[in-house]
Amino acid sequence: MKKLAILLALLLAFCGLNAAALAEGGSPTLDKILADGKIVVGCSLSGMPIGGYDENGDPCGYDVDWAHKLAETLGVDLEIVDVNGDTRIPALVSGQIDVIIANITGNLTRAQTVDFSIPYLRAGIKMMTQAGSKYHAIADLNTPDAKVAVGRGTTGEDLVLKNAPSASITYVDVFTDQQILLEQGRVDAVFEDSTLIDYAAGQSGGKLEAQDGLYTSDPICLGARKGDIEFVRYLDMFVSWQISSGWQRETYHKWWGVDPSAMVYIW
Amino acid sequence: MSYTLNFRVLMQYSGLFIDGVLLTLKICAGSLIIGFLLGSILAVMRQSGSRLARGFAAVWVEVLRNTPFLIQLFFFYYGLPQLGIYVDALTVAIIALGINSSAPNCEVIRSGLMAVKTGYYEASAALGFSRFQTFLHVVLPISLRLAFKPLTSNFVNLVLTSSVCYGITLMEIMGVAKTVSARSNRPFEIYLILLAAYCLFTYAVSFIAKAIDRKIEIKL
Numbered sequence: 001m002k003k004l005a006i007l008l009a010l011l012l013a014f015c016g017l018n019a020a021a022l023a024e025g026g027s028p029t030l031d032k033i034l035a036d037g038k039i040v041v042g043c044s045l046s047g048m049p050i051g052g053y054d055e056n057g058d059p060c061g062y063d064v065d066w067a068h069k070l071a072e073t074l075g076v077d078l079e080i081v082d083v084n085g086d087t088r089i090p091a092l093v094s095g096q097i098d099v100i101i102a103n104i105t106g107n108l109t110r111a112q113t114v115d116f117s118i119p120y121l122r123a124g125i126k127m128m129t130q131a132g133s134k135y136h137a138i139a140d141l142n143t144p145d146a147k148v149a150v151g152r153g154t155t156g157e158d159l160v161l162k163n164a165p166s167a168s169i170t171y172v173d174v175f176t177d178q179q180i181l182l183e184q185g186r187v188d189a190v191f192e193d194s195t196l197i198d199y200a201a202g203q204s205g206g207k208l209e210a211q212d213g214l215y216t217s218d219p220i221c222l223g224a225r226k227g228d229i230e231f232v233r234y235l236d237m238f239v240s241w242q243i244s245s246g247w248q249r250e251t252y253h254k255w256w257g258v259d260p261s262a263m264v265y266i267w
Numbered sequence: 268m269s270y271t272l273n274f275r276v277l278m279q280y281s282g283l284f285i286d287g288v289l290l291t292l293k294i295c296a297g298s299l300i301i302g303f304l305l306g307s308i309l310a311v312m313r314q315s316g317s318r319l320a321r322g323f324a325a326v327w328v329e330v331l332r333n334t335p336f337l338i339q340l341f342f343f344y345y346g347l348p349q350l351g352i353y354v355d356a357l358t359v360a361i362i363a364l365g366i367n368s369s370a371p372n373c374e375v376i377r378s379g380l381m382a383v384k385t386g387y388y389e390a391s392a393a394l395g396f397s398r399f400q401t402f403l404h405v406v407l408p409i410s411l412r413l414a415f416k417p418l419t420s421n422f423v424n425l426v427l428t429s430s431v432c433y434g435i436t437l438m439e440i441m442g443v444a445k446t447v448s449a450r451s452n453r454p455f456e457i458y459l460i461l462l463a464a465y466c467l468f469t470y471a472v473s474f475i476a477k478a479i480d481r482k483i484e485i486k487l
Binding site for chain 2: 051079085089090113149152153157170171172177180181183185186259
């Protein structure tokens with residue numbers, strides 16, 4: 001009888017250990033989000049139609065819609081944190097946010113610190129100047145007389161440093177600052193994604209103009225912390241489903257009024 | 268959660284950091300001069316007989332002491348252009364910071380002026396000094412030597428407040444830190460260095476100030 005009891009105890013312990021081992025697999029981030037019932041998303045709320053505030057002071061925009069969709073799909077509450085070019089990655093890495101949906105380009109430099117999902121938007125960098133400006137291309141700005149404003153930690157910054165290194169560069173934190181500097185004539189040109197530039201030029205009442213030409217073709221992706229590849233795979237599938245179901249096309253059309261270029265989906 | 272400190276990766280940005288420090292020093296030096304001159308003028312105005320001068324100086328000091336510097340800075344840089352007044356960022360920073368520091372400086376110098384007892388005025392009058400001579404040779408030296416220590420503490424505050432100037436696109440030490448942090452993804456190391464740099468600078472200033480103060484202090 002005693003031997004049977006010991007055997008039973010060992011068997012249960014063995015199962016218990018195995019159960020623990022099985023529970024270790026899986027995504028810690030996803031498990032925590034589901035257990036808390038809340039996902040914290042970092043969005044950039046300083047450039048419509050990507051992200052901004054509506055008349056009630058609530059966040060709205062293309063990225064915000066994606067954040068709501070992600071929360072809805074997981075069945076959890078959403079909390080949006082406003083981040084900029086230089087705070088979004090530290091906020092992710094430190095755990096303040098779970099996902100970056102802040103118009104972040106998935107490039108190889110950042111991929112050393114952040115894992116990216118498949119792209120949910122495609123953008124290229126465009127140049128914006130005052131209306132009637134003599135500067136039309138980035139090559140024109142490669143002189144110390146030309147003043148250019150770029151956001152810290154953006155692909156616009158990388159582009160200007162590479163193609164117009166002699167320009168006088170002014171660093172700002174958010175796109176709205178770039179707009180103010182340009183409108184006040186303190187800078188001659190700004191660089192940001194076409195998605196932001198075209199909207200801003202359109203809204204400026206003729207004061208600002210977007211110069212033709214896309215300088216890059218960038219994949220805009222969701223960003224997640226390294227060390228949880230299962231969560232990134234979930235995000236890949238999530239993005240893919242929104243594309244294949246047509247939701248991405250609908251949402252893009254809602255904010256830009258035109259259809260997006262065809263996006264790749266895997267599932 | 269482990270994190271490996273990596274200061275070496277920041278070495279490539281050392282040129283930018285040095286430029287940032289130099290710009291901070293430039294801003295602080297400029298606003299120190301403006302702040303001291305304005306502060307002295309305001310202190311004299313507040314002690315003067317004219318009610319207009321006293322009132323103007325009082326309002327000036329109260330407004331500046333009761334509003335945040337960041338808002339004063341944004342007002343000058345982003346606000347004035349709407350009225351058609353355009354000034355470049357460095358000039359705005361120096362003037363705004365100088366004006367901001369003129370308020371505490373005024374109060375400090377004023378207390379120095381008030382500490383000169385009537386006995387000194389009587390003695391000067393007895394010696395045949397004019398009012399201006401009294402001010403120049405008796406009152407001013409005494410007040411400034413009394414006010415020196417609090418003035419240096421105001422200067423230290425000025426240096427710490429200058430970090431806010433990155434908000435008007437200046438690449439002083441904080442502006443450089445934010446840009447380098449975005450490029451290198453090392454905010455912990457960068458802001459640690461910044462904290463150490465400010466501490467070092469203010470400690471050095473206080474040390475020098477104490478040494479000078481020991482030589483020039485007077486007991487009334």
